[in-house]
Amino acid sequence: MPGPVRLFARGSWAETRRIADILSKETVGGVLLLAGTVLALAWANSPWSASYEALRDTEVGPAALHLHLTLGEWAADGLLAIFFFVAGLELKREFVAGDLRDPRRAALPVAAAVGGMAVPAVIYTLVNLGGGGLRGWAIPTATDIAFALAVLAVISTHLPSGLRTFLLTLAVVDDLLAITIIAIFYTSELHLPWLLLALLPLAAFGVLVQRRVRSWWLLLPLAALTWGLVHASGVHATVAGVLLAFTVPVVRSEAAGGPDAGPGLAEHFEHRFRPLSAGIAVPVFAFFAAGVTIGGLSGLVDSLQDRVALGVVVGLVVGKTIGISGATWLVSRFTRARLDEELGWPDVVGLALLGGIGFTVSLLIGELAFGAGSVRDEHAKVGVLVGTVAAALLAAVLLRLRNRRYRRLAALEQVDADGDGVPDVFGPDFADG
Template structure:
């Protein structure tokens, strides 16, 4: 009798090590993000708030290229392009060379991401159906998860969350980012100029040609990336889309001439290693600083903001929508594939993780600006809604996950045991060999061969 498929079972040890390192970097970035947001929020509610607004609205850039943008717009359109380039690299790496190249493993986070975006959008739409002043325009605001913010909260409430759940949260957020940028490109492009968009294909093709040839020279690649960004910006499509398109051209594994996939990390991992610190340490915190500065105006002002159906839809979408969508999608995958949760996990763990995914910040604020216009009254209400929903989601996730921390600690200790002293935890080994948990007795070499030759599966 075959054992049932397990949801959230551990993957390969090499993937666990990579994910752990990635999450540590994201956590640091999340702390800086929160710091930037808090500084902006405090400054915008002091007697010196006018200085903050003047700084945010200062215009710089060449007007001849229509790039005389405010600093706030440069942060949203320019710096966030760096963030989405890294997200694009990570997404491609996960599905080309990570554990998620196995469609059976990819199905769960993809389904959860779709559910976690669809349900909040539906809830927001229902709440704003009677709106006659354009409230429905912001339907996509509560669909996004901010992984850096979520991981910073997670680092405080539970440092021992199982690796499989952390990987699930990270992958879900990456797919979430891809879907969000697709939504931005399709639904938040007010006018489209086909000329610049067609011209953008030229630098994208040149960039792709060079990276496929493993060219790393920044003085060749950076001008092509900037040219792509400028042309996409001129086309009317949000400029961050350019970053994702460029990221998808970067090879993940080494060419056969360079030793093939087993010769080490490809160019995508090299770029990610170099650019992620800029994204997490500068781009996202600066965007948070310029986007989170909302003048609340005391309790009365906060109450007025939260009576707007836009803010209500955002709060309910982030808190209830994410929890229902992600948990529901996970249950449906379990129901129709007859998969079971991993032995030590319970459904409240999935619910807690789903609530944590309700922490929406970076992309939610970006969509809010695109939907209602930066600095508008509705945009201010969006910021209040996002901040309130994020805070409630974080508190509820803490209430659900914190009581389970003792169980997580025990699981982490078991995963760290290395009785044979070979540097690989025993839970990842069988008869002294590193194994993937795709099937009870499958080694890494066998898993790699199965993935290279799917037709050989029985």
């Protein structure tokens, strides 16, 4: 009988190196995301705010193809499809070839993601009962991995590799659940013929990637056509990104040497598109989505008096913390899983607070729920910004208090006495994954 699973234990050395590479890219993306947000807020609250709105609302694209969209809509519908494509690749990679292919290890991030979405949604709903803001129930359910990692970079915490891996996996599962919510609950009008037509280029894309075809001049037109048809169907176009990602094979074929011959096509695409997603797509979306006119301190107070904004703030800060920590406790309480001996429950709470840093998908859901530029959407944006900042500050305080312990654990993970390239703390069982 297998021994008890150690919650947040370090994974294999190969997986740890891969996760570290991903996190470094996402951290840079988080800094750019923060820069885009600050620029948008400064511009939208300056004497030149009208020029910001004019830029955001500039329409481009072929009207005959129903793609005459504003720049803000192109960012939300088009650029975020790249973000969800990368998230889909990462999720498939984790569950097919990563450490989470073991169902016992996968149970925790899945449970935590579900808890971290369900509790904020319930809290938001309770705050907005009897009001007109119930349609925004999903706004506080998302976790923004780029922003969360940017906070970690700023506070310089030596967060253990197991917790970092969990945070990334939690956010990726969270993204998949969020896109499912968007497809089911925020599709106001469905045109089934267009959706069925989208299956044709999607299937062709899938056949080509399964045959390990990498030719961009074949794949990109099929991906663009799939995106366009999904957009025309009424389903949010970002869903196309996830569907395309799920067709990409993770491991090499036996003819190409099998799983031991190097990274598969999914990892190849992930390396290609992650810099585009983290460095361009998400920051540009943030620039066009975060430009809310607050109107000074009095305007901020007025916005937070709307139960929509209040529900978002409480959902992100309190709901995420309770949901992620509570789900982790339930997994440890009712299964044979146990918290890794190197960690304590304050570490879990600090991680859960980081989960309350919601931004990209939260802003997207707010626009879908209330309509871009509406009063309630503006108030929801204020709630997302305030909730994200509050969760980030609380997480920074707690994790900084724990940082001495993290530093000691990080030092242990660097010791390689035998010089084999694998830190000794991983041991032979963790070397190859």
